[in-house]
Amino acid sequence: MERTIGIGLLGAGTVGGALVRRLIGESGAIAAKTGLVFDVRRIGVKTLGRVRDFEVTDGLLTDDLFSVVNDPTVDIVVEVMGGLEPAGDLILAALEAGKPVISANKELISARGPELIAAAERSGVPFLFEAAVGGGIPIIRPLSETLAGETVTRVLGIVNGTTNFILTKMANEGTAYEDALAQAQALGYAEPDPTADVSGADSAAKAAILASLAFGTWVGFDDVYYEGIQSISVEDMVFAEDFGYIIKLVAVCDRTGSGVTARVHPVMVPVEHPLASIRGATNAVFIEGPSIDSLLFAGPGAGGEPTATAVLGDVIDAARETLAGAQVAPRIRFSPGEIVPFEDVETEWYMRLMVDDKPGVLAKIASRFGESNVSIRSVWQEGVDTKASLIVVTHRAVESSQRAALESLKLIPEVLEVAAVIRVLGVER
Amino acid sequence: MERTIGIGLLGAGTVGGALVRRLIGESGAIAAKTGLVFDVRRIGVKTLGRVRDFEVTDGLLTDDLFSVVNDPTVDIVVEVMGGLEPAGDLILAALEAGKPVISANKELISARGPELIAAAERSGVPFLFEAAVGGGIPIIRPLSETLAGETVTRVLGIVNGTTNFILTKMANEGTAYEDALAQAQALGYAEPDPTADVSGADSAAKAAILASLAFGTWVGFDDVYYEGIQSISVEDMVFAEDFGYIIKLVAVCDRTGSGVTARVHPVMVPVEHPLASIRGATNAVFIEGPSIDSLLFAGPGAGGEPTATAVLGDVIDAARETLAGAQVAPRIRFSPGEIVPFEDVETEWYMRLMVDDKPGVLAKIASRFGESNVSIRSVWQEGVDTKASLIVVTHRAVESSQRAALESLKLIPEVLEVAAVIRVLGVER
Numbered sequence: 001m002e003r004t005i006g007i008g009l010l011g012a013g014t015v016g017g018a019l020v021r022r023l024i025g026e027s028g029a030i031a032a033k034t035g036l037v038f039d040v041r042r043i044g045v046k047t048l049g050r051v052r053d054f055e056v057t058d059g060l061l062t063d064d065l066f067s068v069v070n071d072p073t074v075d076i077v078v079e080v081m082g083g084l085e086p087a088g089d090l091i092l093a094a095l096e097a098g099k100p101v102i103s104a105n106k107e108l109i110s111a112r113g114p115e116l117i118a119a120a121e122r123s124g125v126p127f128l129f130e131a132a133v134g135g136g137i138p139i140i141r142p143l144s145e146t147l148a149g150e151t152v153t154r155v156l157g158i159v160n161g162t163t164n165f166i167l168t169k170m171a172n173e174g175t176a177y178e179d180a181l182a183q184a185q186a187l188g189y190a191e192p193d194p195t196a197d198v199s200g201a202d203s204a205a206k207a208a209i210l211a212s213l214a215f216g217t218w219v220g221f222d223d224v225y226y227e228g229i230q231s232i233s234v235e236d237m238v239f240a241e242d243f244g245y246i247i248k249l250v251a252v253c254d255r256t257g258s259g260v261t262a263r264v265h266p267v268m269v270p271v272e273h274p275l276a277s278i279r280g281a282t283n284a285v286f287i288e289g290p291s292i293d294s295l296l297f298a299g300p301g302a303g304g305e306p307t308a309t310a311v312l313g314d315v316i317d318a319a320r321e322t323l324a325g326a327q328v329a330p331r332i333r334f335s336p337g338e339i340v341p342f343e344d345v346e347t348e349w350y351m352r353l354m355v356d357d358k359p360g361v362l363a364k365i366a367s368r369f370g371e372s373n374v375s376i377r378s379v380w381q382e383g384v385d386t387k388a389s390l391i392v393v394t395h396r397a398v399e400s401s402q403r404a405a406l407e408s409l410k411l412i413p414e415v416l417e418v419a420a421v422i423r424v425l426g427v428e429r
Numbered sequence: 430m431e432r433t434i435g436i437g438l439l440g441a442g443t444v445g446g447a448l449v450r451r452l453i454g455e456s457g458a459i460a461a462k463t464g465l466v467f468d469v470r471r472i473g474v475k476t477l478g479r480v481r482d483f484e485v486t487d488g489l490l491t492d493d494l495f496s497v498v499n500d501p502t503v504d505i506v507v508e509v510m511g512g513l514e515p516a517g518d519l520i521l522a523a524l525e526a527g528k529p530v531i532s533a534n535k536e537l538i539s540a541r542g543p544e545l546i547a548a549a550e551r552s553g554v555p556f557l558f559e560a561a562v563g564g565g566i567p568i569i570r571p572l573s574e575t576l577a578g579e580t581v582t583r584v585l586g587i588v589n590g591t592t593n594f595i596l597t598k599m600a601n602e603g604t605a606y607e608d609a610l611a612q613a614q615a616l617g618y619a620e621p622d623p624t625a626d627v628s629g630a631d632s633a634a635k636a637a638i639l640a641s642l643a644f645g646t647w648v649g650f651d652d653v654y655y656e657g658i659q660s661i662s663v664e665d666m667v668f669a670e671d672f673g674y675i676i677k678l679v680a681v682c683d684r685t686g687s688g689v690t691a692r693v694h695p696v697m698v699p700v701e702h703p704l705a706s707i708r709g710a711t712n713a714v715f716i717e718g719p720s721i722d723s724l725l726f727a728g729p730g731a732g733g734e735p736t737a738t739a740v741l742g743d744v745i746d747a748a749r750e751t752l753a754g755a756q757v758a759p760r761i762r763f764s765p766g767e768i769v770p771f772e773d774v775e776t777e778w779y780m781r782l783m784v785d786d787k788p789g790v791l792a793k794i795a796s797r798f799g800e801s802n803v804s805i806r807s808v809w810q811e812g813v814d815t816k817a818s819l820i821v822v823t824h825r826a827v828e829s830s831q832r833a834a835l836e837s838l839k840l841i842p843e844v845l846e847v848a849a850v851i852r853v854l855g856v857e858r
Contacts, residue, residue, distance in 0.1 A: 033577060035762050136721040136724065142570065147567070149741030150742075151458060291565070294729075299725065305721070309578060
């Protein structure tokens, strides 16, 4: 027994195009596997003239976005247009009208997640967003369903393919940051304006979603400290390798004794850690908990086809639940909880300084660390004429103390430059 | 608003014990995250005297297994006793009584899956078995839900921790098979009778389930060819390394032009393949498809705690769907399809022969391969006194041709021994 489900699509870009091709071209296979037949009833785009590379019956296209949501033949709304508005109001309207919504919009969900989830709960319909994090990697569903009974303690994610592609080029081939970025743009991995990727903002939105689902306390985009990869140098890549590390942009989500926290910044990852071997545009998420020990999920983190697969999985799931005809309970509930500000989180620092190569400089520097309650794990110094490169790796200390030590160091006249500050991934917690 | 759901447990071994401790000890955290309260109402065991290391109110325990299923206060039945019977009839009875069932029983599901799934569908209740494959790794749900819209072409799995532990010891430390097995037994990774693990039968049951969910055509245990690791030698580990491979016991599930197929045997895995780096008792599943490219899932494949986490995720999911009060549609439907027998599957072979080191022997051997339509990719020969070790790696050919070549080789008088036959993982399909 097959039932036809009307799909309304918001956005006709790479993901939307791939999804429509799948819904039409593979309808037979989908029906055989799921018993469901999907029919794309309306496709909303912001500007009609800008739809490209997208073969659909013209009659489906409209720039009246709310007409997609309000179309009575549309049973499920799929939002793949991105951005905060009008996506947010469109999704709210659909949920309030009792229509399941599938979204790939990490920016919106990390900003307005609780409001959207509450609207879905009020209407008893699914609001699913597997594609918002990790593209084609199933990660939202495992976190919120399979691991619903696990007290997840840590989630680490390489969740931005563009920056991982750039960092891999830099590490493996010694390519300078600017050149690696240009290559990423030429290959279509990076946008003409790469800011959202290289600044860490894209990863931060995903970190917020991962932390929220993992810990059951809502962590919003504004709760996530983030830093990008723009100042990472090949020189630090080489030093990292000497120390047994590789530099990655990592979303770090931790449950600590005092609350939960999420942050995104370049991290020195020990080469033996599973995340160290994630190369190129691949994404990976690493989950730790007392019962599961650790889980690794890896795969294509972006691209129209993988992302469309994740969206399609959600569409099938929503259709199945909706056809059951019942009010759907939310998959996860969020409880109030403490969000630890980044300044209070314990970090380990790698610092590269240029100093005057004079007697007593190291003692001065060491004492500044001590005054800030930061203890030094290792020091490495290399003379360059009358100057020296000094690398200091600290033990774990709260971020604010590390920063205080840094500010204090800068006041030492012999410290000519703080060339790099990169946090180290402590593997033991 | 919290609702209490009665749990009936069948089996009180490692997984059952871990599950009960979680349901009791973490009930607050589970309720906060899911809005659900679980109450263990009855625990059925085959023999009351043999329950060990398991603190529960004695009143819950019974050896009348059907009383667990029939208890009107039991809303969901969890089967973690294993084996074909009485587990199969208990599950059928529960499903027919309209109770959702969670099972970790790969042996039973790979033997009677369609029958059990059909019973669940008739009653409109969930029958979930995330824990049956990969222990704590979420793999069943991603395959059957997130990837429901993907035409999966291949699934590769290291799905037995015992054998991977043994093979890792052999490869890394040169430990002989028997000694590595003894260590696995001492550490509790291997049973006193390790047959199910080392023979490949355990992996074959999991391969059947993975193939069925990935391809949407039911592949039963009897459809899976399997071979164990008992004849793998450290010598072949060393040769494999020289050729750029590592030997793993892999469940290989393929969608080919003529149907689907699943098999389990030792495989030479290229060192650069993600499965090559899966060490010790860790499990991993690697999924390929045209849209997702490839996905890797890795984590603890066995053990009470990880497996209990997977069971608990299913329990929460089933409770959520059941409380919605609707008839639940199955997550996946199976269509009839061709199952390709192993003899017709294309494989690549590594063969190690002991031969008399005489002129013309290699020519004779090569001609036998040619007569069987198997072409040779590479040959390596090392003299040992008047004998030689000859290693032949073939190009892809159907398994029956490879076997015919082998039988034909054995008839050459100068071929003294066929010391090893191990299939090679062709990375390109």
